[in-house]
Amino acid sequence: MNGPAHQAPLADADLLDIEVELFVRALKLRHGYDFSQYAPASLKRRILQLVQSQQTGTVSELTARLLHEPAFLAIALEGLSVPVSEMFRDPDVFRALREQVFPVLASYPQINIWQAGCAHGQEVYSLAILLEEAGLYERAQIYATDFNENALHHAQEGIYPAKEAQLWSRHYLAAGGSQSLADYYSARYELIKLDQRLRRHVIFANHNLVTDEVFCEAHLVLCRNVLIYFSDPLQDRTLALFRDSLVRGGFLCLGTRESLDFAPSATDFSAVNAALRIYRLGSRNPGTG
């Protein structure tokens, strides 16, 4: 006699995978944020960190909060998006931008820069300072985007712990800064506040690299330490977005642990400084666009 088909009990690890999948689905269906193409191992790690920080016990309880507690979205996004940054992070990259990219940008009457995944804004202020010192800032427009609204708010304020200032000052000098970083901030108690004049050519905006389209016509796209969180197909989609945003001969700068090598869109770019992940969009007339 044939009885009902019984499935073997699931191992805990499989159960966790189901919970993670349901959480990611809820995030998309309830709030429109699509994490389904993020690199699975690091996404799972961050969801589990959220379980710990929220003391929910299970991922399913996070999913319930996502569905029923509107305010929980911001908490979830903050936990999943890792808005960690530094001023002049990887100073060699900023030095190379000054030495290898700015001389070309100087040939444009108006310079548009898209800084995607700006987190708390440290890179935005770093770029503004470098452009100012190169005499290019008056012609520049920086579009600084992120999909994390809290991070954007923080970026606009430009307030950071004073204990970071020593390291950032060293980075600034290593990047070729010509003054003292302290000239660009005021310090009060445990905090520093970046000179808000540095924001005069910055527009902060919410933009999601997964679901939104081309943001602006850019001469330089800086997107560092964001693609590492994406799966290969999503990285390629994002690189195609950057390619479509750039003028011919425009520059792309990625994080030092990120690369164009594997991506089908890579054929459109050539390396300006391969080690520092600075690329240029193929152009029949380099320097124009």
Ligand SMILES: C[S@@+](CC[C@H](N)C(=O)[O-])C[C@H]1O[C@@H](n2cnc3c(N)ncnc32)[C@H](O)[C@@H]1O
């Ligand atoms: C580790 S931080 C990188 C910050 C800075 N670019 C740097 O390298 O120091 C990654 C940032 O990417 C943002 N991010 C992640 N996924 C995104 C997406 N789909 N669209 C826009 N920003 C995203 C996060 O919110 C976070 O602020």
